[in-house]
Amino acid sequence: MFIVLEGVDGCGKSTHAKLLGQWLEDEGVCVFLTAEPTKGFLGDALRSFLSGYQSLDPLSLSLLFCADRMQHLSEEIKPALSEGKTVVCERYVHSTIAYQAAQGVDWDWLWQLNRFALEPELVLYLDVDPEVGVERTTTGEVFEKKEFLSKVR
Numbered sequence: 001m002f003i004v005l006e007g008v009d010g011c012g013k014s015t016h017a018k019l020l021g022q023w024l025e026d027e028g029v030c031v032f033l034t035a036e037p038t039k040g041f042l043g044d045a046l047r048s049f050l051s052g053y054q055s056l057d058p059l060s061l062s063l064l065f066c067a068d069r070m071q072h073l074s075e076e077i078k079p080a081l082s083e084g085k086t087v088v089c090e091r092y093v094h095s096t097i098a099y100q101a102a103q104g105v106d107w108d109w110l111w112q113l114n115r116f117a118l119e120p121e122l123v124l125y126l127d128v129d130p131e132v133g134v135e136r137t138t139t140g141e142v143f144e145k146k147e148f149l150s151k152v153r
Contacts, residue, residue: 002081002118004092007126013090016126021088032080034072035090042068058103065096066113073118093117094125 003020005013014035021031037043037050046064049056056064069092080087097110 001086001122002077002089002120003086003122003124004089004094004120005124005126006091006094008128011126011128013126016124017088017090024086024088030083030085032076032085032087033089034076034080034087036072036092036095037065037068038072038076040068040071040075042071058100058105061103062096062100062105062110062113065100069093069096069114069117073116077118089120092120092123094123 005017005020007013017033017035021033024031037046042064046061046068048054049061049064077087077089093114096114097107100110101107
């Protein structure tokens with residue numbers, strides 16, 4: 001089973017992914033916890049842009065997220081699923097589309113760009129007021145602004 005947790009920054013995705021993973025393991029399910037951006041070299045590049053250390057236009061950023069996802073799928077998610085594991089992933093296609101569309105990238109183009117992505121069996125959207133989300137965040141990423149998160153939400 002492939003489960004995705006989505007929501008704006010500071011909504012509790014990491015906390016709930018860990019809790020869900022632990023609960024599933026307690027129930028005897030073999031779990032693979034993962035997140036996007038990944039911990040690979042593309043994910044590292046994305047975090048550099050998200051931290052504001054480097055800048056990149058929204059279209060290029062969309063392509064980089066997509067490339068990271070393709071690698072994530074082929075190297076981690078699909079192998080874990082083929083081993084019978086339940087994959088719990090923080091962020092996926094939905095975050096890319098919401099965040100990039102909030103920057104003015106064409107919605108339809110984003111969906112086409114991500115058409116190869118494996119569809120999760122379950123997507124859990126954790127809704128929180130953007131003001132609360134901003135108060136909870138600690139990374140200082142470029143998207144962690146109340147006005148921007150309101151567009152994403």
